Amino acid sequence: MLWIGDVLVSRGEGGVYHERMLDGNRVWDPYRSKLSALYYAGKGVEITGGTIVLYLGAANGTTVSHVADYAECVYAVEFAPRPMQDLLEVARRRMNIVPVMADAASPEQYAPLVEQVDLVYQDVAQPDQAAIAIRNSMFLKGGGHLILMLKTRSVDVRKEPAEVFSETLETLRCSGLQVIESTWLVPYHNDHAAIVCIKPGSAESS
């Protein structure tokens, strides 16, 4: 990832959401983007010019635009029409974003469109976030990574965030994914945790 001093930036066409520029690079604000917050926490997966990303819950395309600056190609899945309008505008200007209008909970709806990817990034406000992640891990190459941004409040408001967190970790482990890192995103985002998993196997065998 690209740091200027202690500021995370990405290299690409600016002005997407009035983001600040630093030496011609786009400042990636950890308070606005959970993925940025994860990098600020010293964790996360390096995205390079060869990385193919499946991005679930692309919303307005704010974080997507930064991911696209780093990645080879981003498949951006979003269901709701209004954020999709914005995402499309971002996708028209960035040639490596493939916008997919579909429900991340039903990957079979976009399976014929999405090739095997190196990274699945998920940021959806749904109760069954772990299940959605597991279903979408079918797109991962062996050795590929999954980053799950867990919105604990969306899973169950009555439960303690810590409880939701540990239950989710357990569910992911049981599905055969290997959890390599997990962290809370304080002080940038409250009640949000990030979980990084790896899919066992090698890229060749899958």
Next chain:
Amino acid sequence: MSSYWFGDVTDKEGRCSIPAAGDKELLIARLNAIRAKPGPFDPFTWHIAVRCGAVRDRTEYIARLREICITDAERRIREIYTQKDAELLPMVRMLDEMDSVVNVLSERAAEWHQVRNPTFSRKYRKTPAHILVRTMREKSRGALGRVAGRIEDLAAARTDLAKEVSARANEVMPNTSALIGGLVAARLLSQAGGLRELSRLPASGIQVLGAKTALFAHLLTHSPSPKHGIIFQHRRVHNAGKLVRGRVARVLAGKLAIAAKIDYYRGEMDPVFLENAQKHIDTAGGESASALDR
């Protein structure tokens, strides 16, 4: 056989057919056909598309796929926005926002007016806010008079919008509107997030739509559950005696849940259902009230 957006891979050796080669419209039609009937899925890479002869290289692969996906998404958005309830949602939200804005502005103007008129007080008077605003427009010089005029305009626009919301709700959700009135029906729709979403809510959910704070307080602590949310705005709920109000709200919500389903799936008025429902709701408030007194 495995179907991908660019073609079908027919056997183990990777033989494939590309029925829609190159044609955007055919590819989109094909995509929607696959989506409607998803088959078994085999993970793939773009190399297969090249081997099939669908594209020459990676650049063309992504360019093609992007083009199809963007056009497909644009069409889906257009389709969703042409549904009858699409515009109702922002209309209700604008209406509710205008309500509170007009109130806040009137209050601010009244404070300003008081400073200019040291003997003025609203105590012991029954002057409605809009009359006060009109007086301010007519009597005040300078900015206050002009601002008061704009508040009046805003209030008038609000009244027009309310009529349109009500008329639109009658059209989009005839049964729900018949039970609870167009405006309240539209507010239920806005809270639920759309007619489809409203039709999928259980009666208990409709009963407490709009009582979010009380509901979460109930879930997190041991405070009593809310009896009603938006449906309190309906006369039969707020006019009901305290003892039966919860019951009326529950029965009404039950009938609303059915009405919303008729509205979503059939989309037309059902007089027989409405008559029965009205009877039921009236009974819940009337007879049972005397039963409780005994």
